[in-house]
Amino acid sequence: MHPTVVLAAPGFNGMQLLGAVTLTFFAAASAICLIAGLKGSDRIKIQNKDQALIWGFVTGALWVNAGGTWADWGKSFGDVGRSMTADTGFGDPGVGGSACLLLLVAWAWPFKKRMAFPAFLALSGAVLAGQAGGIPGMAVGIIRAIVSKMAGG
Known part of the structure; x- marks a missing residue:
């Protein structure tokens, strides 16, 4: 069971800006932003594989951190x-090696305009790296x- 951590960010005159x-x-916000950016949102731009890699990596780290589903x-x-x-069939590189290989492919492979692939590889690589x-x-x-820390933990 995962404890609930609450963000109590001070705002104007002691009021919370975001509430709990x-x-x-x-985790949910990063997933929505990643998917929206990959689908071509006019607000969130994922225009190259470096941006896709970063969004995927951060999303993977946040998903694991949130716990549960x-x-x-x-x-x-x-x-x-x-x-x-x-x-x-080439042997087992280990969990850390798998993470590094996925991130290397996401970073180095020429994906052209298909940003979902580096995002997926980076998300998977972040989970394995963790x-x-x-x-x-x-x-x-x-x-x-x-x-x-942002969520008060």
Whole structure:
């Protein structure tokens, strides 16, 4: 069971600007923004693979951090990414190696205009990096720490 963390951001004259905001809000908001940006929103622009990679990575880190169904979705993305790198017949690179390989492909492969692929690979890579820990997991840990702090944790 995951504790509910509430964002109590001070506003004008001590009033909260956003009211109670939990980690689930951040997971849902990042998912909506990622999907809207990939679908061509006029407000959220994901125009190149670097932006898709960043949005996917942050979304993956937030999903795992939110727990519950969001973490289950993140784990599913991580499992798909792990199966793409571990069950290939070339040997098992390990969880950290799988995360690095997915992120390397998302960063280096020429995807042209198909931004969903690097976003998916980065989302999967973020989940695996968080599971692996070490250097690959440091960025995920930083995102988790910042958002947890924003949510009052």
